[in-house]
Amino acid sequence: MKFLVHTYGCQMNVRDSEAVEALMIAAGHERVSREEDAELVIVNSCTVRQKAEEKAVGKAGNLIAAGKLTGLMGCAVKRLGADVFSRLPKLDFAVGPRAAGLIPKIVADGRFPRLELGEEGMSEALSSHVAGGAKAFVTILVGCDNRCSYCIVPDVRGHEYSRPAREVVAEVRALAARGVKEVCLLGQSVLRYGVANAAWGASDAPSPGGYSEAFPRLLEAIAGIGGIRRIRFTSAHPRGCTEELARAFREFPQVCRHIHLPVQSGSDRILADMGRRYTRAEYLAAVARMRALDPALSVTTDVIVGYPGETEEDFEATRSLMDEAGFDNSFIFKYSPRPGTRSAAKPDDVPPEEKERRNQVLLADQERRGLERNRRLVGTVAEVMVEGPSKRNASRLSGRDGGNRIVVWEAPEGEPAPREGAFVNVRIADAHPQTLIGEVQ
Numbered sequence: 258m259k260f261l262v263h264t265y266g267c268q269m270n271v272r273d274s275e276a277v278e279a280l281m282i283a284a285g286h287e288r289v290s291r292e293e294d295a296e297l298v299i300v301n302s303c304t305v306r307q308k309a310e311e312k313a314v315g316k317a318g319n320l321i322a323a324g325k326l327t328g329l330m331g332c333a334v335k336r337l338g339a340d341v342f343s344r345l346p347k348l349d350f351a352v353g354p355r356a357a358g359l360i361p362k363i364v365a366d367g368r369f370p371r372l373e374l375g376e377e378g379m380s381e382a383l384s385s386h387v388a389g390g391a392k393a394f395v396t397i398l399v400g401c402d403n404r405c406s407y408c409i410v411p412d413v414r415g416h417e418y419s420r421p422a423r424e425v426v427a428e429v430r431a432l433a434a435r436g437v438k439e440v441c442l443l444g445q446s447v448l449r450y451g452v453a454n455a456a457w458g459a460s461d462a463p464s465p466g467g468y469s470e471a472f473p474r475l476l477e478a479i480a481g482i483g484g485i486r487r488i489r490f491t492s493a494h495p496r497g498c499t500e501e502l503a504r505a506f507r508e509f510p511q512v513c514r515h516i517h518l519p520v521q522s523g524s525d526r527i528l529a530d531m532g533r534r535y536t537r538a539e540y541l542a543a544v545a546r547m548r549a550l551d552p553a554l555s556v557t558t559d560v561i562v563g564y565p566g567e568t569e570e571d572f573e574a575t576r577s578l579m580d581e582a583g584f585d586n587s588f589i590f591k592y593s594p595r596p597g598t599r600s601a602a603k604p605d606d607v608p609p610e611e612k613e614r615r616n617q618v619l620l621a622d623q624e625r626r627g628l629e630r631n632r633r634l635v636g637t638v639a640e641v642m643v644e645g646p647s648k649r650n651a652s653r654l655s656g657r658d659g660g661n662r663i664v665v666w667e668a669p670e671g672e673p674a675p676r677e678g679a680f681v682n683v684r685i686a687d688a689h690p691q692t693l694i695g696e697v698q
């Protein structure tokens with residue numbers, strides 16, 4: 258059957274969609290890229306904010322109206338449960354975030370409608386990859402036990418579970434043998450690897466509440482795999498920015514000079530209410546500790562504006578923290594109450610126009626700050642992994658430096674263009690807030 262997967266949401270969803278594609282291809286189905294060619298369309302949904310959920314559910318509704326065989330997977334399915342069929346009465350099947358591995362069986366059975374919310378098929382899905390490409394996502398930890406006040410993720414993705422290290426290492430070895438050069442290790446909170454359950458076996462006793470050395474050990478093991486030139490990971494938490502993590506950055510050049518460290522707010526009052534388990538000062542100390550390794554380390558973040566009770570003063574504290582941390586990039590989100598979370602019990606009292614204003618202020622700050630940070634790189638030479646022709650201008654090539662910054666440069670004339678996954682040295686000649694302009698040496 259010809260099928261297509263549409264993905265909404267974070268990298269975890271991108272990875273889950275890829276696993277479904279791999280399993281469907283292995284079951285004899287054909288992946289197509291145009292919706293009109295597909296007989297079956299699967300929508301992978303997000304529910305972190307209400308708008309995100311509405312987009313995915315709306316998309317599934319449109320497909321059903323167009324007469325496609327339609328499946329919905331991912332976080333919104335888990336949140337809605339059986340109600341998903343009142344929202345989408347003609348939906349063919351719906352599977353939660355830990356049941357995506359069942360999709361080929363559900364399609365083969367052909368008994369619709371069908372709802373799966375359990376964990377059956379999870380481990381099969383976790384290790385399946387589509388062949389090709391120089392980059393791969395590898396899920397090392399599923400679920401989350403942090404329970405931040407605003408976040409629905411623990412409700413929909415379940416308890417935290419770290420995959421055994423030997424399984425992860427074997428998976429990366431297999432990817433390297435297929436030509437993968439960059440892996441991005443994924444989890445809601447990857448530095449908690451090996452905390453909720455032992456990842457390295459009996460020697461690695463679980464350390465509830467703390468941060469074990471299991472993650473730095475994993476970085477070391479993966480750095481030892483031939484062919485893997487870059488190791489990225491996301492997301493991190495300041496409490497996990499330990500001396501052992503810093504040592505892994507220092508010792509293994511494969512570990513990319515980038516850390517995504519969601520801060521959410523710069524106000525201690527709001528951070529405490531969110532249950533983030535760090536103060537503004539502790540967060541800034543973690544950034545300083547990591548940047549001490551390399552001042553060019555790229556630090557990126559997530560911020561929520563308009564959290565219940567966020568005053569102008571709290572907001573200004575977020576603004577000033579963002580300047581002090583000198584974020585290379587940031588993702589700003591307007592607070593959206595999610596049913597069943599702690600903060601949903603509080604009045605959503607920052608008006609939508611004010612959320613929008615705060616959002617715009619932080620975006621403008623980030624433009625200026627991103628440009629300042631990027632300008633410091635002008636004149637340096639970046640090692641860039643080629644992605645392909647630039648989307649805006651096909652005569653240019655585009656790739657990413659170790660800090661995950663986008664670098665664009667003129668392809669030299671008369672020479673064959675470097676292939677995807679090739680490494681090229683590019684001199685940075687100019688800077689934009691989100692892009693570096695280079696010239697080949």
Ligand code: 5AD
Binds near residue numbers: 305560
């Ligand atoms: N409202 C707005 N943003 C949210 N995020 C998580 N939950 C919410 C919510 N209820 C943001 C956080 C997180 C990112 C993935 O989404 O900033 O880091």
Ligand code: SF4
Binds near residue numbers: 402408446
């Ligand atoms: Fe987990 Fe907190 Fe991240 Fe939500 S914001 S996914 S609860 S660590």
